[in-house]
Amino acid sequence: MPSLQEKVLSVVATIPKGKVATYAQIAKTIGHPRAFRAVGNALNKNPRPLSIPCHRVVRSSGDIGGYIFGRMKKETLLKKEGVRFDERGRVVWGCIMEIYGNSS
DNA sequence: GAATTGACCAGCT
DNA sequence: AAGCTGGCCAATT
Numbered sequence: 238m239p240s241l242q243e244k245v246l247s248v249v250a251t252i253p254k255g256k257v258a259t260y261a262q263i264a265k266t267i268g269h270p271r272a273f274r275a276v277g278n279a280l281n282k283n284p285r286p287l288s289i290p291c292h293r294v295v296r297s298s299g300d301i302g303g304y305i306f307g308r309m310k311k312e313t314l315l316k317k318e319g320v321r322f323d324e325r326g327r328v329v330w331g332c333i334m335e336i337y338g339n340s341s
Numbered sequence: 342g343a344a345t346t347g348a349c350c351a352g353c354t
Numbered sequence: 355a356a357g358c359t360g361g362c363c364a365a366t367t
Binding site: 259260261264271273274275276277278279280281283291294296297298301302303304305308311 | 346349351
């Protein structure tokens with residue numbers, strides 16, 4: 238039975254290379270806009286660290302958040318993926334996956 | 342079933 | 355600008 242965790246993993250798995258998503262955005266996508274906490278938990282448990290690109294998930298502040306293998310590793314990986322970072326180690330907002338579909 | 346935890350977020354100081 | 359507090363949710367103990 239698909240728990241919230243499975244949903245999170247599925248969404249994260251759909252993040253295109255070179256893009257990143259925030260915990261809050263993922264929470265909204267799965268239908269629990271206020272469950273960004275549980276989202277973080279789902280990745281923290283990380284049932285499949287090698288099968289899920291959890292390194293493409295960042296915080297709303299632009300901070301890369303955390304990573305089981307280490308934040309530095311996460312940042313480096315993202316850089317390789319094509320995600321750009323500013324001088325402070327913040328993810329460039331333009332690389333965030335927009336789930337809202339450009340509503341005017 | 343209650344209490345604790347955690348890779349969070351927004352607001353305030 | 356940086357740090358702290360409160361609030362939110364699901365899973366675990």
